[in-house]
Amino acid sequence: MEIKEDINTRSAVRQISGAVSWPGSCYWGPSAVGQIMEAAGCRLCRPLVITDPGAWRASCGVVQAVLAARSIQDWAVFDGVVANPSLAEVREALQMARHAGCVSIIAVGGGSVIDVAKVVFGCLCSGLEPEELAEPHGQVWLDGPVRPDAPLLLAIPT
Numbered sequence: 001m002e003i004k005e006d007i008n009t010r011s012a013v014r015q016i017s018g019a020v021s022w023p024g025s026c027y028w029g030p031s032a033v034g035q036i037m038e039a040a041g042c043r044l045c046r047p048l049v050i051t052d053p054g055a056w057r058a059s060c061g062v063v064q065a066v067l068a069a070r071s072i073q074d075w076a077v078f079d080g081v082v083a084n085p086s087l088a089e090v091r092e093a094l095q096m097a098r099h100a101g102c103v104s105i106i107a108v109g110g111g112s113v114i115d116v117a118k119v120v121f122g123c124l125c126s127g128l129e130p131e132e133l134a135e136p137h138g139q140v141w142l143d144g145p146v147r148p149d150a151p152l153l154l155a156i157p158t
Contacts, residue, residue, distance in 0.1 A: 055109035
């Protein structure tokens with residue numbers, strides 16, 4: 001275990017890293033953002049980054065560098081997520097994703113960001129609107145298997 005200085009607290013912290021795989025993969029440590037995007041391979045295409053202003057300020061440099069290193073230039077950012085988001089934020093992010101032709105979602109932030117990203121992902125995959133996911137035909141889609149050609153959802157919790 002390596003000891004590093006944390007730039008946020010200026011104190012010494014133990015730096016750990018690793019990976020876990022099951023049907024999906026989980027990475028942590030200093031290279032985790034690069035590892036998850038590398039694991040996504042060619043499925044990471046025209047991503048919409050869904051985040052909040054604070055998480056984006058803290059992570060934009062890393063995310064931008066990894067996307068540039070993978071030669072991904074066609075991407076967009078929705079940084080309008082607030083704590084306890086409403087369907088208004090979901091609709092706004094979904095509209096941006098559809099308008100930009102995004103076929104991948106990268107959630108960068110905490111629970112609210114990941115919740116918005118999951119609904120946007122469900123809407124992109126199913127072609128449904130957010131309200132329809134709660135209806136019987138939306139529930140049928142949610143309970144079904146994910147298609148191999150479905151959009152990609154990556155989560156980078158902060």
